Structures are given as structure tokens and as C-alpha cells.
Amino acid sequence: RIDGILGTNVLHHGVLELDYPGGHVRLASSPERLPARGAGQPLALIGAWMPQLAIDSGGRTIGSLLLDSGSMGALSLPSSLRASLGVTDVASGRGTIGVGAHGPVYGSKQAFAWPAATIGGRSFVGVETVAHDTDTGTLGARVLRAYVVRIDYREHTAALWPSGAALPHAAHSFGFEWTAGPTPRVSFVWEGSAAAKAGIAPGQPITAIDGRALATMTAQARCELARDMSALASPSSRSFRVEGRFGARTIVLQRVPL
Incomplete structure (x- = not known):
């Protein structure tokens, strides 16, 4: 805030x-x-x-x-x-x-x-x-x-x-990025990633992550989730509820090095 x-x-x-x-x-x-x-x-x-x-x-x-x-x-x-x-x-x-x-x-x-x-x-x-x-x-x-x-x-x-703190290394990703606004959507997809192969595409709405409805979260909580989603300390496997051309699907992805 x-x-x-x-x-x-x-x-x-x-x-x-x-x-x-x-x-x-x-x-x-x-x-x-x-x-x-x-x-x-x-x-x-x-x-x-x-x-x-x-x-x-x-x-x-x-x-x-x-x-x-x-x-x-x-x-x-x-x-x-x-x-x-x-x-x-x-x-x-x-x-x-x-x-x-x-x-x-x-x-x-x-x-x-x-x-x-x-x-x-x-x-x-x-x-x-x-x-x-x-x-x-x-x-x-x-x-x-x-x-x-x-x-x-x-x-x-x-x-x-x-400061003595380590620089960030080893970029990891679930294969896509998303915006944390009032209507969360896929904003970016890495080519050849598991997300791309699963049909995730920019513009698709995301309604839930790990079974938790994003609409029920505060704006701050959604922003923190988007920020930390690919951090090494976060879960290495997540499920995403995505709205596509053929309806809603739940897709499970693994976080892997880019």
C-alpha cells in the first residue's frame, strides 16, 4: 500500500x-x-x-x-x-x-x-x-x-x-507469468515450456491456484503470490485453474530452471 x-x-x-x-x-x-x-x-x-x-x-x-x-x-x-x-x-x-x-x-x-x-x-x-x-x-x-x-x-x-547478501541465481519458472489485477490473467508464456505445451496462452483468465480462488484473496495477497510464485522457497509443483477456449481446466505444473 x-x-x-x-x-x-x-x-x-x-x-x-x-x-x-x-x-x-x-x-x-x-x-x-x-x-x-x-x-x-x-x-x-x-x-x-x-x-x-x-x-x-x-x-x-x-x-x-x-x-x-x-x-x-x-x-x-x-x-x-x-x-x-x-x-x-x-x-x-x-x-x-x-x-x-x-x-x-x-x-x-x-x-x-x-x-x-x-x-x-x-x-x-x-x-x-x-x-x-x-x-x-x-x-x-x-x-x-x-x-x-x-x-x-x-x-x-x-x-x-x-551487503554480503547473495545475488539471485538460477532463474526458475512454471513456464508463464500472470498479472495480479482484479481479473488475474496470463500475461506471458515461455516458448517450449510445459505451460505452452498445455495450451496456456496470454490473455487467459486464471481463477485459482492450488485450489484457492484468486477472487477471494485481497489485492495485496494476489500481488505477493504473483511475486513469489517462482521463488525457490515456494512449492515446486502447483495447480492452476485456467479459463481457455474449451472451458475451465486445472493444470498441474512443475517449476523448472529456464
């Missing part, structure tokens, strides 16, 4: 620290009023407010990623940048790949494990990554949870510190 928003006109008057591992957001008029930290990984600022971190391969910079705490993913990047990394082993799919100013954005995306190229001087090998048809790449919340991020808007500087 969002009770209010602090805009950039307020944040530009001080320092913002996002302590994801500790579960804290700290605001201060100067860095001295925040916990003391050693030298962190400096971040470039776009437009003096949006932090980004460079990708390095063989001593050359091949791209950069924006820090996006609003993204529940790990890493994302344009498909053109994926090609420059030399990645060939990918999983592909189609459906909703984002939300724009005019509603859902439809297209394709690919998932793969991050290769040997470093990000901010740190190895991200094996971290789950999604490539898509946009021109922007992001470090999402699943990566940022392993860091403390500090942005000094007045001085136009930013840095991050590894």
Missing part, C-alpha cells in the same frame, strides 16, 4: 539511502548524518538524478544499466546488448513485457544466465537476466537487495555497497 509519495523536488534537498538488506530508507541533509561507510562503487548519474552502473567486458565498456528499485526482476537489458555479450543459450517467449504510458506493452523477451562480463567490477556470472526490445537495461530489486545504495542529489553523486 502506498500512503504518499516524496517527489524529486523534496529529495533533491538531501541524501537518500536505500538499505535493502536492512529494510530501511534513510533521508538526511548530509552524508555525515547517515551511517559511516567505506569507499563504495561510484555510480554515474543521468540527468543528475538517475543512477546507472557500467558493464565491462575485456576492459571495454559495452553498456550500462539503470538502478530500478521498482522492477521486481534481477537484470534486464536490450536485446542488442545481449548480442554484444556473445550469449547464445537463451529461453524465449511472448506476451506483456512492460507497462507504458498507454497501458501494457506487448512483445518478446529472452532469459539467460549472465556471462563473464562484470558489472561495477563485480562478477554477476549466473544471475538471471532478461533481454527485451527496449533501449534501456536495469538492475532490478532482486539485485539491489544485495546492496546499500546512497544518492546525494545536491552533490550529484551516488554509490552502492555490497
